[in-house]
Amino acid sequence: MKRVKIVVGNWKCHKTPSESVEFVKELKSRLQGHTGCEVGVGPTFTALYPVGKELSGSNIALCSQNIFWEKQGAFTGEVAPAMLKDCGVKYTIIGHSERRQYFGETDETVNKRLKASFAEGMSAIVCIGETLAQREAGKTNEVLSTQLKGALADISGADMVSRLVIAYEPVWAIGTGKVATTDQVREAHAHIRAVLNELLTPELGETVRIQYGGSVKPENATEIFAVENVDGGLIGGAALKADSFMAIINAAK
Numbered sequence: 001m002k003r004v005k006i007v008v009g010n011w012k013c014h015k016t017p018s019e020s021v022e023f024v025k026e027l028k029s030r031l032q033g034h035t036g037c038e039v040g041v042g043p044t045f046t047a048l049y050p051v052g053k054e055l056s057g058s059n060i061a062l063c064s065q066n067i068f069w070e071k072q073g074a075f076t077g078e079v080a081p082a083m084l085k086d087c088g089v090k091y092t093i094i095g096h097s098e099r100r101q102y103f104g105e106t107d108e109t110v111n112k113r114l115k116a117s118f119a120e121g122m123s124a125i126v127c128i129g130e131t132l133a134q135r136e137a138g139k140t141n142e143v144l145s146t147q148l149k150g151a152l153a154d155i156s157g158a159d160m161v162s163r164l165v166i167a168y169e170p171v172w173a174i175g176t177g178k179v180a181t182t183d184q185v186r187e188a189h190a191h192i193r194a195v196l197n198e199l200l201t202p203e204l205g206e207t208v209r210i211q212y213g214g215s216v217k218p219e220n221a222t223e224i225f226a227v228e229n230v231d232g233g234l235i236g237g238a239a240l241k242a243d244s245f246m247a248i249i250n251a252a253k
C-alpha cells in the first residue's frame with residue numbers, strides 16, 4: 001500500500017514568534033504548488049497562533065511540540081487541547097525523547113496526551129526510540145514495543161488508522177550528527193510495523209506512517225527515505241533553515 005510521506009520540522013526551543021512568522025512566509029512561497037508529500041512545522045507554543053494564521057489555507061500543517069491532557073483549569077504553565085486546536089494545530093508531537101529525558105514524560109503521560117489530542121480532533125506524532133545503552137544491551141525492540149504499546153493503550157483502531165503517525169528516533173542519533181545505518185533503520189521500522197500490525201490487523205497496520213528522526217540532513221535524506229517502512233522524517237536542526245528543510249522535503253517526494 002502507498003503511504004504519503006510526511007516531513008515535519010521540529011523547531012524545539014528555537015525562533016521567536018516574529019522569526020517564526022518570517023520563516024514560514026518564506027517556506028510558504030517556496031512550497032507553493034508543492035505536492036507529493038505532506039509537510040509540517042512545529043514552532044514553540046508562543047508562535048503557534050501567528051504562525052497558524054500565516055499558514056491558514058496553505059499546504060503546510062501546523063504542529064505543536066506538546067499538549068496537556070486536561071481541558072482547562074488550575075494547571076499553571078500548561079496548554080490545553082482546545083487552545084492548540086484554536087491556533088490551527090493539526091498534529092501534536094508527543095513523547096519526544098527530550099521531553100522524556102528532561103521533563104519526566106512517561107509512557108502513561110504520552111498515552112494521556114494522545115487521547116486528549118484525538119478527543120480534540122487533532123492528529124498526533126508519537127515519538128519512540130531507544131538510548132545508546134539500551135541498544136548496546138540488545139534491548140531496542142523491547143523498548144520500542146513497550147513505548148508503543150504504552151502510548152497506544154486504549155486507543156481505538158479507527159483513531160490509529162486516521163490520526164496517528166509514529167516517529168522512530170533513536171535517542172543517540174538526535175542532534176548528535178550520528179545517523180542510524182540504513183540496516184538499523186530498516187530493522188527498527190520493521191519491528192514497529194509488526195507491533196502496529198499486531199495491535200490493529202496486518203491490513204490496517206500497513207496504513208500507519210512511521211517517520212525516522214535523528215540527524216536527518218539533505219546529504220542523507222534520500223537514502224533514509226528509501227528504506228522500507230520509512231514514511232518521512234521528523235527533522236530538528238536541519239529544519240531551522242529553509243534551504244536544508246526544502247532539500248529534505250524534495251528528497252521525500
Ligand code: PGA
Pocket residue numbers: 010169173174175176177213214215216234235236237238
Ligand atoms: P535532529 O533532531 O534532526 O536535530 O537530530 C530530530 C528530533 O529531535 O526530532
